[in-house]
Amino acid sequence: MSLQSYVRPRGLDDALAALADPRTRPLIIAGGTDVIPAMRKMRLGEPQAAGDDDDRPGVVVDLSQLDELRGIGEKDGMLLIGAATTMGAIARHELVKDRAPALAAAAASVGSPLVRNRATVGGNLATASPSADTAPALLAANAVLGLASARQGRREVSITDFFVGYRRTLLQPGEIVAYILLPLSRGLVRGRFEKVGLRNADAISMVCVAVEMELDGRVCREARIGLGAVAAVPVRAFAVEAALKDREIDEAVARECAKLVHEHISPIDDLRASARYRSWVAEAVVARMIIDMACKARS
Ligand SMILES: Cc1cc2nc3c(=O)[nH]c(=O)nc-3n(C[C@H](O)[C@H](O)[C@H](O)COP(=O)(O)OP(=O)(O)OC[C@H]3O[C@@H](n4cnc5c(N)ncnc54)[C@H](O)[C@@H]3O)c2cc1C
Incomplete structure (x- = not known):
């Protein structure tokens, strides 16, 4: 099958209906910043070579204009973010900056202003790149993802369970990320995000930490x-977290706890950095962030 149609549904139920028939091989598009480069490689207008299985999409379903999937607000003591909300909107939003500063900083670090005006948080999660910058921030925020499909209805899953392998998520065929919920703690919670890349701007993470x-x-x-770009999937550093609990933090404690980060990471060599460098940077950045947050800045 070659590409037959492009649909921009008016409502969420229409979108889920358009995604429900696996025979049409539907492809979701939101901002298109990952999908469009991938589609260019699929040679959609060309006939399939004889004897090859055609796994190219038959219909493109555009979620980018669905009001039900866009916007930021507070609901039942949680921060609610629609999956089709752009990185730019998240980075600029006062509620996010105030209550989820790590997420605001992660969104602000994605690509360039052009990319941030299109790229959505739902697309960033569904792509499931190990270096997706919002993933560590949402892991550190203990986010819950609202999923929806015509066949299975609605369900909520912890982001900790969402990434199941390299560029794989637990999304079922026809299922979308509809929204993201972040619990808003009543205590004094500080949040930070740091990204190490080859440049200060428009760089894919070599390591990112929230x-x-x-x-x-x-x-x-x-x-x-939360850690990104140091394993096949974005990960939580549970051992470091447990070691920090109820400890009075000074530089020695922070460095001792940060060493446990290696229990959770398995970085690889690639064109951006060696595995050894990523390992060293992950430990160093985690230690520095803990020291800065507990012993220095009051933000
Ligand atoms: C120049 C450039 C720089 C970049 N820099 C960065 C960077 O610094 N950091 C970073 O993390 N990323 C970066 N990216 C990657 C990209 O911008 C993000 O992954 C983006 O957030 C994807 O969102 P999107 O809306 O564009 O997704 P799309 O490209 O529309 O879709 C991406 C994938 O998710 C699926 N999808 C989209 N929305 C949903 C949904 N709601 N539910 C289920 N599936 C869905 C699509 O089918 C597709 O498989 C960059 C990309 C470019 C082109």
Whole structure:
């Protein structure tokens, strides 16, 4: 099958209906910043070579204009972000900057202004790149993802369970990410995101780290740490988090705990960095962020 049609549904139910028939091989598009480069490689206008299985999409379903999937607000003490909300909108939003600063910083670090005006947070998660920048921030925020499909209806899953392998998620055929929920803690929670790339701007992460810490003075009551580009999937550094819990943080404690990051990472060599460099940077950045958050800045 070659590409037959492009649909821009008016409502979420129409979108789910358009995605429901696997025979049409539907392809979701939101901002298109990952999909369009991939489609260029698919040679959609050309006939399939004889004898080859054609796995090219038959219909493109555009979610980018669905109001039900866009916007940011507060709901039942949670921050609610529609999956088709752009990185630019997330990075600029006062509520996100105030209550989820790691996510705001992660969104602000994606590509260039042109990319951020198109790229959506749902697309960033569904692509499931190990270096997807919003993933560590959402892991550190303990986010819940709202999924929807015509066949299975609605369900909510923890982001910790969402990434199941290299560029694979638990999304079923015809299922979309509809929204993201971030619990808003009542305690004093600090959040930070740091990205190490080959340039200061418009760079894919070599390593990215998001940390959320609930602090009582210098005592860490709770910590959550998300890491990107250091394993096949974005990961939580559970061992570091457990070691920090209820400890009074000083530089020695931060460095001791940060060493445990190696229990969770398995970086590879690629064109951006060696595995050894990524390992070293991940430990160093985690240690520095903990020290900065607990012992220095009050933000
Ligand atoms: C120049 C450039 C620079 C970039 N820099 C960065 C960077 O610094 N950091 C970074 O993390 N990424 C970067 N990216 C990658 C890209 O911008 C992000 O992954 C983006 O967030 C994808 O969102 P999108 O809306 O464009 O997704 P699309 O390209 O429309 O879709 C991406 C994938 O997700 C699926 N999809 C989209 N929305 C949904 C949904 N709601 N539910 C289920 N599936 C869905 C699509 O079918 C497709 O498989 C860059 C890309 C470019 C072109």
